[in-house]
Amino acid sequence: MPESGPSSTNSLRVRFAPSPTGYLHVGSARTFIFNWLFARHNSGTMVLRLDDTDVERNTDASVQSIFDGLRWLGLNWDEEYKQSERLALHRRQVDDIFAKGLAYRDFTPAHAAGEEPTSAQGAWLCNPGMRDLPREESDRRAAAGEPFAVRYRVPRGEGRTLQFVDGVYGLQTKLADEVEDFALLRSDGMPTYHLASCVDDADLRISHIIRGQDHLTNTFKHLLIFEALGATLPKFAHLPLLVAPDGAKLSKRKHGSVVSVTTYRDAGFLPSAFINFLCLLGWSPKNDREFLTLDELTGAFTLEGVNRANAVVNFTEEDPFDAKAVWLNAEHIRAMPVEELSRALRPIFERAGFHPSPEKVLAVTPLIRERIKLLRDAVSAADFFFVEELAPYDAAELIPQKGDAALARRVLEKAAQVLVEAPFEHDPLDHAMRQAAAELNVKAGPMFQPIRVAVCGRKNAPPLFATMTVLGREVCLERIRQALTKLESLDEAKSPA
């Protein structure tokens, strides 16, 4: 369909515009993901723009953390901008709007953040004294160096209706008379969010603005700015908000690190699972599917599938992660090729202080992959494969529920005998051990439990023969010997009593 040059692709362009005032939080991540999905689904362009006009609150650490989060997600973007580098354009456009008479200077001193606005009782719309200040006086005061903000002169008393069709929420209308004279430029010369955002969206030819629903009503102001700019209006689509179980908007301040993307990363979520989970919050493929790969999500994503009600991320004090996110992560882990999963697991083990060879990790991976929900679970699921010396455990664990220490000893002694000779491969081991059980006239359960505890140091572990195969003959025999010693000490402790 493109008729001209090589660079001429689709004109569909979306942007993700975080402001670097904290780490990347899950709501922002979802907005990013939806934009990305929309762009890729439609072969459009994804723009990343740092909305950093709030000098006071922006930090480099935050910029870093946002990039960390985005990089982890693994979704790329095509173009990158920083608003702070585009100030000249913003100011020029403000001058333009002012020159057209669509804005005016407001010399009222700014009130401090958090301070109650002057007329809190009713809706603040404008300060007629400033709005109607004669141009000569305005110019004179400005020339005299008096600080001022520039405000948009919202049409009043004309009964004008502002409207747009939202890609998610449908037709939105509002009376212009109900929109306040919002600021375009602060008295320190910095553009406001509304101005900078619209100027850049127009300049970067953004075709679809997909963002959080908290901007739904701001959009009326943006309509006015685009009009003043003489720019073509992009399409808007607002996303339902992600909220905490108490219904409040997810905030870094109130909910802490559970809303940070890095928390999920560090706990061992797979990016694919995290993305999958976030997509299911406020969007549905409408075919009862829950587990979706990135490709499947890209193929299925449409704005029509986005719903309108806020979605709860169901975390608690005890458990910071939504159970569905955890389940999806387990699903994605199981869907991963063993080779790939083992590669993902290596750094986890390293960080925990284990340094197994890649081959060993590869051998262990299939044994634990159905037993872990988060990557970090692998440490507690597999530690006994890597330690030189088993962590101390209660000798009583060696005794099967229906049995006594004597039985445990008989079983372990028999096992020690058999294992000296038995080939260390799964099926032959299985065969040999079952035969040993038959000879002892012991059932599988009571037979294998003492051995499992001896070899793994705990009752719950992966299947015994596969585990022993990975551990190897020497380690198994040594641990069984140690278990027998433990049993003796148990007897000694008991007998004098």
Add this chain to the structure above:
RNA sequence: GGCGCUAUCGUCUAGGGGUUAGGACGUGAGAUUCUCAAUCUUAAAACCCGGGUUCGAUUCCCGGUAGCGCUACCA
């Protein structure tokens, strides 16, 4: 306060004028198994309230209520 948005199991959601209101997570029970896990079967669990419209509303309309958002020289 003003303006706006929203409302289906605990949570995420499907659906839509007549359905046993579907799925998933989680929870309970059972099956399987050398333990755990995985897997399978199964159970409990929802249309915010009140009016209309209609032969019939959970679905459409209006009102109420509740929640959320915006109402900054924050974004």
